[in-house]
Amino acid sequence: MAKPHHGTASGTSSSLEPLIERVNAFSADHYWDLGKFLVERVIPAALKEGVFAEQMLKRMAEMPGFKFPFSMLKQCQRYYTYYPNVEKCPLPEVFYFELATKVDDSRKRDHYEKQAIANKWTISDLQKKIREDEHARREDVKTRFGFDLKERNIWSVDSPDPRFGKPNATGRLPGQVVANAFFYYTEPGWVIVDPMAGSGTTGDVIDALPYFQDRKYRMYDIEPSDARIRRANILLTGIPEQTGSIDYVLLDPPHDFYPRGTESGFSPATAQTDTLMKLKTILRESARILKPGGRMSIIVEQTAGQFGIVDFPFEVTNLARGLGLASHGKVYLPRHIDVARRPGSPETTKSPLSECRELLTFEKQSS
Numbered sequence: 001m002a003k004p005h006h007g008t009a010s011g012t013s014s015s016l017e018p019l020i021e022r023v024n025a026f027s028a029d030h031y032w033d034l035g036k037f038l039v040e041r042v043i044p045a046a047l048k049e050g051v052f053a054e055q056m057l058k059r060m061a062e063m064p065g066f067k068f069p070f071s072m073l074k075q076c077q078r079y080y081t082y083y084p085n086v087e088k089c090p091l092p093e094v095f096y097f098e099l100a101t102k103v104d105d106s107r108k109r110d111h112y113e114k115q116a117i118a119n120k121w122t123i124s125d126l127q128k129k130i131r132e133d134e135h136a137r138r139e140d141v142k143t144r145f146g147f148d149l150k151e152r153n154i155w156s157v158d159s160p161d162p163r164f165g166k167p168n169a170t171g172r173l174p175g176q177v178v179a180n181a182f183f184y185y186t187e188p189g190w191v192i193v194d195p196m197a198g199s200g201t202t203g204d205v206i207d208a209l210p211y212f213q214d215r216k217y218r219m220y221d222i223e224p225s226d227a228r229i230r231r232a233n234i235l236l237t238g239i240p241e242q243t244g245s246i247d248y249v250l251l252d253p254p255h256d257f258y259p260r261g262t263e264s265g266f267s268p269a270t271a272q273t274d275t276l277m278k279l280k281t282i283l284r285e286s287a288r289i290l291k292p293g294g295r296m297s298i299i300v301e302q303t304a305g306q307f308g309i310v311d312f313p314f315e316v317t318n319l320a321r322g323l324g325l326a327s328h329g330k331v332y333l334p335r336h337i338d339v340a341r342r343p344g345s346p347e348t349t350k351s352p353l354s355e356c357r358e359l360l361t362f363e364k365q366s367s
Contacts, residue, residue, distance in 0.1 A: 016056075019045055023073075024066055031097055035080030038073065053077070075101045082109065091116055094123050102130050146209040147179040154332045155180055155359070163208050166225060169199035173252050173299070177333060177359070178205045181250060182212055185295050185329065185361050190247035192217045193289065195234045195282065202250060203228045235281055241289040249286040251298040253279070258303045258312070272310055279312070280319050287323040292366040295328060296320075301357040313358045325362035333357040 019042050026034045038057070046056035057077065061070035079100040083089060086096050095116060099109045116126050141149050147161070157174040164175020178201050186192060194202040197219035206212045220232035220239065232240055239249075257278050279300075286296045300312045317327060335355045 016042075016045055016049065020060055020063070020066075023060065023068070026068075028067070031076045031079050032083075032086055032093065034068075034073075035076035035078070036084075038077050039080050043077075082106070089113075092123070095126055098123065098126055098130070145179075145183070145211050147205075147211075148176050149183060150176075150180050150331075153330065154334065156334045164204040165201035166199035169225070171252075171254055172199055173201050175201050175205050177299075178202055178250065179209060179212075180331075181297050181359060181361075182206075182215065182248075185297055186215060186248045188214045190215055191245075192248045192250065193239065193241060193246050194219045194250045195221075195232070195239050195285070196252055196254065197221045197225075197229045198252070199225050200229060234285055235278060239285045239289055243288050244291050246289045247291060247294045249290060249294075249296040251282055251286065251296065253282065253298070253300070258301075275310075275312070276315060276319070279316055283316070283319050283323055283325070287320075287325055287364060290364040292364055295361055295363050296325065297329075297359055297361040299333065299357050299359050313360060316360060320360075320362045324365050326365055327360070328363040329359075329361035331359040331361075333359055 023034065023037060023042060026037070042060075043053045043056060046053065051059070054074075057073040058070050060066055061068060061073060075097075079086075079097050082100040083096045086093050089096055091113065095113070099112055103109045103112065112126060112129065115121065115129070119125070121129075138148065155177055157176045160172055160174040161176055164178065165172045182192070182205065192202065192206070192215055194217065197203070198221060200219060202217055203219055206215050206217050218241070219229040220234065221229050222231070222233050224231050230240070258275055283296075283298070286298075290296060298316060300316050303310045303312055320327075333356065335357060
Protein backbone atom coordinates (compact mmCIF):
# COMPACT_ATOMS: atom_id res chain seq x y z
CA MET A 1 0.00 0.00 0.00
CA ALA A 2 1.36 3.42 -0.97
CA LYS A 3 1.96 5.84 1.84
CA PRO A 4 -0.05 9.06 1.83
CA HIS A 5 1.74 12.23 0.76
CA HIS A 6 1.51 14.21 3.97
CA GLY A 7 3.07 17.38 2.63
CA THR A 8 -0.20 18.35 0.96
CA ALA A 9 -2.10 18.60 4.24
CA SER A 10 -2.02 22.23 5.26
CA GLY A 11 -0.80 22.75 8.79
CA THR A 12 0.20 19.13 9.52
CA SER A 13 3.52 19.06 11.36
CA SER A 14 6.21 16.47 10.81
CA SER A 15 5.77 15.19 14.38
CA LEU A 16 2.26 13.98 13.49
CA GLU A 17 3.25 12.20 10.26
CA PRO A 18 4.29 8.88 11.87
CA LEU A 19 0.97 8.72 13.73
CA ILE A 20 -0.93 9.43 10.51
CA GLU A 21 0.93 6.64 8.74
CA ARG A 22 -0.01 4.29 11.59
CA VAL A 23 -3.67 5.25 11.22
CA ASN A 24 -3.57 4.56 7.47
CA ALA A 25 -2.08 1.12 8.16
CA PHE A 26 -5.06 -0.05 10.23
CA SER A 27 -7.34 -2.69 8.81
CA ALA A 28 -10.60 -1.17 7.58
CA ASP A 29 -12.71 -3.47 9.79
CA HIS A 30 -10.87 -2.84 13.10
CA TYR A 31 -13.10 0.05 14.12
CA TRP A 32 -12.53 -0.14 17.87
CA ASP A 33 -8.73 -0.45 17.57
CA LEU A 34 -8.63 2.49 15.17
CA GLY A 35 -10.82 4.53 17.51
CA LYS A 36 -8.54 3.73 20.45
CA PHE A 37 -5.47 4.86 18.50
CA LEU A 38 -7.19 8.08 17.43
CA VAL A 39 -8.40 8.94 20.93
CA GLU A 40 -5.29 7.96 22.86
CA ARG A 41 -2.50 8.87 20.43
CA VAL A 42 -3.46 11.02 17.44
CA ILE A 43 -5.88 13.50 19.01
CA PRO A 44 -3.70 14.29 22.09
CA ALA A 45 -0.70 14.83 19.79
CA ALA A 46 -2.76 17.09 17.54
CA LEU A 47 -4.00 19.12 20.52
CA LYS A 48 -0.39 19.74 21.56
CA GLU A 49 0.15 21.19 18.08
CA GLY A 50 -2.92 23.42 18.51
CA VAL A 51 -5.15 21.36 16.18
CA PHE A 52 -8.63 20.41 17.41
CA ALA A 53 -9.81 16.79 17.13
CA GLU A 54 -12.35 17.25 14.34
CA GLN A 55 -9.98 19.45 12.37
CA MET A 56 -7.29 16.79 12.61
CA LEU A 57 -9.61 14.04 11.39
CA LYS A 58 -10.67 16.17 8.42
CA ARG A 59 -7.06 16.94 7.52
CA MET A 60 -6.14 13.28 7.51
CA ALA A 61 -9.15 12.29 5.42
CA GLU A 62 -8.24 14.90 2.79
CA MET A 63 -4.68 13.63 2.30
CA PRO A 64 -3.94 11.97 -1.05
CA GLY A 65 -3.60 8.21 -0.55
CA PHE A 66 -5.38 8.20 2.83
CA LYS A 67 -7.95 5.39 2.80
CA PHE A 68 -10.35 6.40 5.60
CA PRO A 69 -13.04 9.05 4.94
CA PHE A 70 -13.77 11.60 7.65
CA SER A 71 -17.12 9.96 8.47
CA MET A 72 -15.41 6.65 9.26
CA LEU A 73 -12.74 8.30 11.43
CA LYS A 74 -15.48 10.11 13.33
CA GLN A 75 -17.43 6.89 13.83
CA CYS A 76 -14.37 5.06 15.13
CA GLN A 77 -13.61 7.93 17.51
CA ARG A 78 -17.17 7.81 18.89
CA TYR A 79 -17.13 4.00 19.13
CA TYR A 80 -14.06 3.92 21.37
CA THR A 81 -15.10 7.02 23.35
CA TYR A 82 -18.51 5.55 24.22
CA TYR A 83 -17.35 1.94 24.72
CA PRO A 84 -13.69 1.87 25.85
CA ASN A 85 -14.29 -1.55 27.45
CA VAL A 86 -16.41 -3.06 24.69
CA GLU A 87 -14.88 -6.53 25.13
CA LYS A 88 -16.49 -6.70 28.59
CA CYS A 89 -19.95 -5.71 27.35
CA PRO A 90 -22.69 -8.39 27.24
CA LEU A 91 -23.60 -8.03 23.55
CA PRO A 92 -21.46 -8.66 20.45
CA GLU A 93 -19.26 -5.72 19.47
CA VAL A 94 -21.26 -5.00 16.32
CA PHE A 95 -24.20 -3.92 18.52
CA TYR A 96 -22.09 -1.29 20.25
CA PHE A 97 -20.69 0.05 16.99
CA GLU A 98 -24.28 0.51 15.81
CA LEU A 99 -25.27 2.24 19.04
CA ALA A 100 -22.21 4.49 19.09
CA THR A 101 -22.66 5.67 15.51
CA LYS A 102 -26.46 5.98 15.39
CA VAL A 103 -27.53 7.10 18.89
CA ASP A 104 -26.19 10.30 20.48
CA ASP A 105 -27.95 10.12 23.85
CA SER A 106 -26.24 7.85 26.40
CA ARG A 107 -29.52 7.03 28.16
CA LYS A 108 -31.02 5.87 24.88
CA ARG A 109 -27.98 3.71 24.19
CA ASP A 110 -28.37 2.08 27.60
CA HIS A 111 -32.10 1.58 26.95
CA TYR A 112 -31.47 -0.13 23.60
CA GLU A 113 -28.81 -2.34 25.17
CA LYS A 114 -31.24 -3.52 27.87
CA GLN A 115 -33.96 -4.15 25.28
CA ALA A 116 -31.57 -6.10 23.07
CA ILE A 117 -30.52 -8.33 25.98
CA ALA A 118 -34.04 -8.85 27.32
CA ASN A 119 -35.58 -9.61 23.93
CA LYS A 120 -32.58 -11.48 22.48
CA TRP A 121 -32.39 -9.18 19.48
CA THR A 122 -30.26 -9.79 16.44
CA ILE A 123 -28.32 -6.83 15.04
CA SER A 124 -31.06 -6.48 12.41
CA ASP A 125 -33.65 -6.15 15.19
CA LEU A 126 -31.62 -3.37 16.80
CA GLN A 127 -31.15 -1.52 13.51
CA LYS A 128 -34.88 -1.76 12.75
CA LYS A 129 -35.84 -0.44 16.19
CA ILE A 130 -33.43 2.51 15.91
CA ARG A 131 -34.84 3.37 12.46
CA GLU A 132 -38.44 3.14 13.66
CA ASP A 133 -37.79 5.31 16.71
CA GLU A 134 -35.91 7.90 14.64
CA HIS A 135 -38.76 8.06 12.12
CA ALA A 136 -41.32 8.53 14.91
CA ARG A 137 -39.18 11.25 16.50
CA ARG A 138 -38.81 13.12 13.22
CA GLU A 139 -42.55 12.94 12.60
CA ASP A 140 -43.08 14.45 16.05
CA VAL A 141 -40.64 17.26 15.23
CA LYS A 142 -42.39 17.86 11.90
CA THR A 143 -45.71 18.09 13.72
CA ARG A 144 -44.34 20.63 16.20
CA PHE A 145 -42.54 22.86 13.67
CA GLY A 146 -44.49 22.17 10.49
CA PHE A 147 -41.42 21.02 8.53
CA ASP A 148 -38.64 18.44 8.64
CA LEU A 149 -36.10 20.05 10.97
CA LYS A 150 -32.54 18.97 10.14
CA GLU A 151 -30.37 18.48 13.22
CA ARG A 152 -27.02 18.00 11.50
CA ASN A 153 -25.16 19.98 8.87
CA ILE A 154 -26.14 17.74 5.95
CA TRP A 155 -29.63 18.67 4.74
CA SER A 156 -30.63 15.85 2.45
CA VAL A 157 -33.94 16.43 0.61
CA ASP A 158 -35.27 13.83 -1.81
CA SER A 159 -38.02 16.02 -3.31
CA PRO A 160 -39.45 19.50 -2.69
CA ASP A 161 -42.35 19.87 -0.26
CA PRO A 162 -45.33 20.65 -2.56
CA ARG A 163 -46.47 23.45 -0.23
CA PHE A 164 -43.48 25.60 -1.12
CA GLY A 165 -42.61 26.96 -4.55
CA LYS A 166 -44.26 26.26 -7.88
CA PRO A 167 -44.17 22.76 -9.43
CA ASN A 168 -41.74 22.28 -12.32
CA ALA A 169 -40.09 25.68 -11.74
CA THR A 170 -36.53 25.68 -13.11
CA GLY A 171 -33.93 25.56 -10.34
CA ARG A 172 -36.61 25.28 -7.66
CA LEU A 173 -35.07 25.32 -4.18
CA PRO A 174 -36.81 22.83 -1.85
CA GLY A 175 -38.81 24.65 0.81
CA GLN A 176 -37.37 22.34 3.45
CA VAL A 177 -33.97 23.95 2.89
CA VAL A 178 -35.44 27.45 3.17
CA ALA A 179 -37.37 26.58 6.35
CA ASN A 180 -34.27 25.15 8.01
CA ALA A 181 -32.22 28.19 7.02
CA PHE A 182 -34.85 30.46 8.59
CA PHE A 183 -34.93 28.30 11.73
CA TYR A 184 -31.18 28.40 12.30
CA TYR A 185 -30.18 31.78 10.93
CA THR A 186 -33.09 34.18 11.56
CA GLU A 187 -34.72 35.53 14.71
CA PRO A 188 -38.34 36.43 15.56
CA GLY A 189 -39.37 39.75 14.05
CA TRP A 190 -36.62 39.81 11.42
CA VAL A 191 -37.12 41.18 7.92
CA ILE A 192 -36.00 38.70 5.25
CA VAL A 193 -35.09 39.63 1.67
CA ASP A 194 -34.87 37.13 -1.19
CA PRO A 195 -33.43 38.97 -4.23
CA MET A 196 -33.61 35.89 -6.49
CA ALA A 197 -37.03 34.65 -5.42
CA GLY A 198 -37.74 32.37 -8.38
CA SER A 199 -41.04 30.61 -7.74
CA GLY A 200 -41.66 32.34 -4.40
CA THR A 201 -40.51 29.61 -2.02
CA THR A 202 -39.41 32.11 0.64
CA GLY A 203 -42.87 33.68 0.77
CA ASP A 204 -44.59 30.29 0.77
CA VAL A 205 -42.55 29.08 3.75
CA ILE A 206 -43.35 32.15 5.84
CA ASP A 207 -47.00 32.30 4.77
CA ALA A 208 -47.65 28.59 5.36
CA LEU A 209 -45.76 27.88 8.57
CA PRO A 210 -47.06 29.37 11.84
CA TYR A 211 -43.57 29.00 13.34
CA PHE A 212 -42.36 31.85 11.09
CA GLN A 213 -45.46 34.04 11.27
CA ASP A 214 -43.52 36.82 13.01
CA ARG A 215 -40.98 37.09 10.16
CA LYS A 216 -41.57 39.59 7.35
CA TYR A 217 -40.34 39.05 3.80
CA ARG A 218 -39.67 40.92 0.57
CA MET A 219 -38.99 39.12 -2.69
CA TYR A 220 -37.46 40.27 -5.98
CA ASP A 221 -36.73 38.58 -9.29
CA ILE A 222 -35.97 39.44 -12.93
CA GLU A 223 -39.18 37.63 -13.95
CA PRO A 224 -41.70 37.71 -11.05
CA SER A 225 -43.79 34.54 -10.83
CA ASP A 226 -46.57 36.05 -8.71
CA ALA A 227 -47.83 39.33 -7.25
CA ARG A 228 -45.73 39.05 -4.07
CA ILE A 229 -42.49 39.36 -6.06
CA ARG A 230 -41.30 42.74 -7.32
CA ARG A 231 -39.34 43.01 -10.56
CA ALA A 232 -35.65 43.80 -10.04
CA ASN A 233 -32.32 42.80 -11.54
CA ILE A 234 -29.83 43.15 -8.70
CA LEU A 235 -26.83 42.76 -11.04
CA LEU A 236 -27.89 45.91 -12.89
CA THR A 237 -29.73 48.05 -10.34
CA GLY A 238 -28.91 46.51 -6.96
CA ILE A 239 -31.35 45.42 -4.26
CA PRO A 240 -34.06 48.09 -3.81
CA GLU A 241 -33.70 48.32 -0.03
CA GLN A 242 -32.20 51.01 2.18
CA THR A 243 -28.68 50.62 3.50
CA GLY A 244 -28.54 48.89 6.90
CA SER A 245 -32.27 48.12 7.00
CA ILE A 246 -32.51 44.32 6.56
CA ASP A 247 -31.93 41.48 9.01
CA TYR A 248 -31.40 38.52 6.67
CA VAL A 249 -30.74 37.92 2.97
CA LEU A 250 -31.16 34.55 1.23
CA LEU A 251 -29.32 34.07 -2.08
CA ASP A 252 -29.70 31.13 -4.45
CA PRO A 253 -27.92 32.25 -7.64
CA PRO A 254 -29.20 30.62 -10.85
CA HIS A 255 -26.99 27.98 -12.39
CA ASP A 256 -26.14 30.19 -15.37
CA PHE A 257 -24.08 32.32 -12.96
CA TYR A 258 -21.37 29.68 -13.24
CA PRO A 259 -19.02 28.92 -16.16
CA ARG A 260 -20.09 26.12 -18.50
CA GLY A 261 -17.20 25.77 -20.93
CA THR A 262 -19.47 24.65 -23.77
CA GLU A 263 -19.83 27.90 -25.73
CA SER A 264 -17.73 28.64 -28.81
CA GLY A 265 -14.81 30.95 -28.11
CA PHE A 266 -14.97 30.03 -24.43
CA SER A 267 -12.21 31.55 -22.30
CA PRO A 268 -11.76 29.89 -18.88
CA ALA A 269 -10.10 32.93 -17.29
CA THR A 270 -12.76 35.31 -18.58
CA ALA A 271 -15.63 33.00 -17.53
CA GLN A 272 -14.32 32.59 -14.00
CA THR A 273 -13.69 36.32 -13.65
CA ASP A 274 -17.22 37.03 -14.89
CA THR A 275 -18.71 34.63 -12.32
CA LEU A 276 -16.69 36.10 -9.48
CA MET A 277 -17.74 39.61 -10.49
CA LYS A 278 -21.40 38.56 -10.40
CA LEU A 279 -20.94 36.94 -7.00
CA LYS A 280 -19.12 39.99 -5.65
CA THR A 281 -21.95 42.24 -6.86
CA ILE A 282 -24.69 40.29 -5.07
CA LEU A 283 -22.57 39.87 -1.95
CA ARG A 284 -21.75 43.58 -1.86
CA GLU A 285 -25.41 44.54 -2.24
CA SER A 286 -26.43 42.07 0.47
CA ALA A 287 -23.77 43.43 2.83
CA ARG A 288 -24.93 46.99 2.10
CA ILE A 289 -28.57 46.41 3.08
CA LEU A 290 -27.81 44.27 6.15
CA LYS A 291 -27.93 45.70 9.64
CA PRO A 292 -24.86 45.10 11.85
CA GLY A 293 -25.43 41.61 13.24
CA GLY A 294 -27.65 40.74 10.28
CA ARG A 295 -26.97 37.58 8.31
CA MET A 296 -26.76 36.41 4.74
CA SER A 297 -26.95 32.86 3.38
CA ILE A 298 -25.86 31.93 -0.13
CA ILE A 299 -26.04 28.58 -1.92
CA VAL A 300 -22.94 27.85 -3.97
CA GLU A 301 -21.00 24.85 -5.21
CA GLN A 302 -17.67 23.79 -6.61
CA THR A 303 -17.76 23.86 -10.41
CA ALA A 304 -15.89 21.53 -12.75
CA GLY A 305 -15.54 21.83 -16.52
CA GLN A 306 -13.05 21.96 -19.36
CA PHE A 307 -11.62 24.99 -17.58
CA GLY A 308 -10.72 22.85 -14.56
CA ILE A 309 -12.15 23.05 -11.05
CA VAL A 310 -13.16 26.26 -9.32
CA ASP A 311 -13.84 26.16 -5.59
CA PHE A 312 -16.56 28.81 -5.51
CA PRO A 313 -17.44 28.21 -1.81
CA PHE A 314 -13.84 29.15 -0.98
CA GLU A 315 -13.96 32.15 -3.30
CA VAL A 316 -17.27 33.34 -1.85
CA THR A 317 -15.93 33.07 1.69
CA ASN A 318 -12.95 35.26 0.76
CA LEU A 319 -15.19 37.80 -0.96
CA ALA A 320 -17.53 37.92 2.03
CA ARG A 321 -14.64 38.43 4.44
CA GLY A 322 -13.50 41.41 2.41
CA LEU A 323 -16.98 42.93 2.75
CA GLY A 324 -17.04 42.70 6.54
CA LEU A 325 -19.02 39.47 6.67
CA ALA A 326 -17.75 36.82 9.09
CA SER A 327 -18.45 33.11 8.62
CA HIS A 328 -21.40 32.00 10.72
CA GLY A 329 -22.36 28.57 9.40
CA LYS A 330 -21.89 25.95 6.68
CA VAL A 331 -24.39 23.31 5.57
CA TYR A 332 -24.08 20.67 2.84
CA LEU A 333 -26.96 20.11 0.41
CA PRO A 334 -26.67 16.76 -1.44
CA ARG A 335 -28.13 17.03 -4.91
CA HIS A 336 -30.86 14.36 -5.22
CA ILE A 337 -32.99 16.36 -7.65
CA ASP A 338 -32.54 18.65 -10.64
CA VAL A 339 -29.35 16.85 -11.65
CA ALA A 340 -29.69 18.08 -15.23
CA ARG A 341 -28.28 21.42 -14.08
CA ARG A 342 -24.78 19.98 -13.82
CA PRO A 343 -22.43 21.25 -16.53
CA GLY A 344 -20.24 18.92 -18.53
CA SER A 345 -19.62 15.24 -17.87
CA PRO A 346 -16.82 13.18 -16.30
CA GLU A 347 -15.58 12.38 -19.84
CA THR A 348 -15.16 16.05 -20.75
CA THR A 349 -14.14 17.48 -17.39
CA LYS A 350 -11.85 14.63 -16.28
CA SER A 351 -13.13 15.41 -12.77
CA PRO A 352 -15.98 14.06 -10.63
CA LEU A 353 -19.04 16.30 -10.99
CA SER A 354 -20.38 18.12 -7.97
CA GLU A 355 -23.25 16.34 -6.22
CA CYS A 356 -23.26 18.58 -3.18
CA ARG A 357 -23.93 22.28 -2.88
CA GLU A 358 -23.05 24.34 0.19
CA LEU A 359 -25.22 26.81 2.06
CA LEU A 360 -22.79 29.34 3.51
CA THR A 361 -24.01 31.83 6.11
CA PHE A 362 -22.22 35.03 7.10
CA GLU A 363 -22.87 37.68 9.75
CA LYS A 364 -22.25 41.40 9.23
CA GLN A 365 -19.73 42.77 11.68
CA SER A 366 -20.22 46.06 13.47
CA SER A 367 -18.22 48.94 11.93
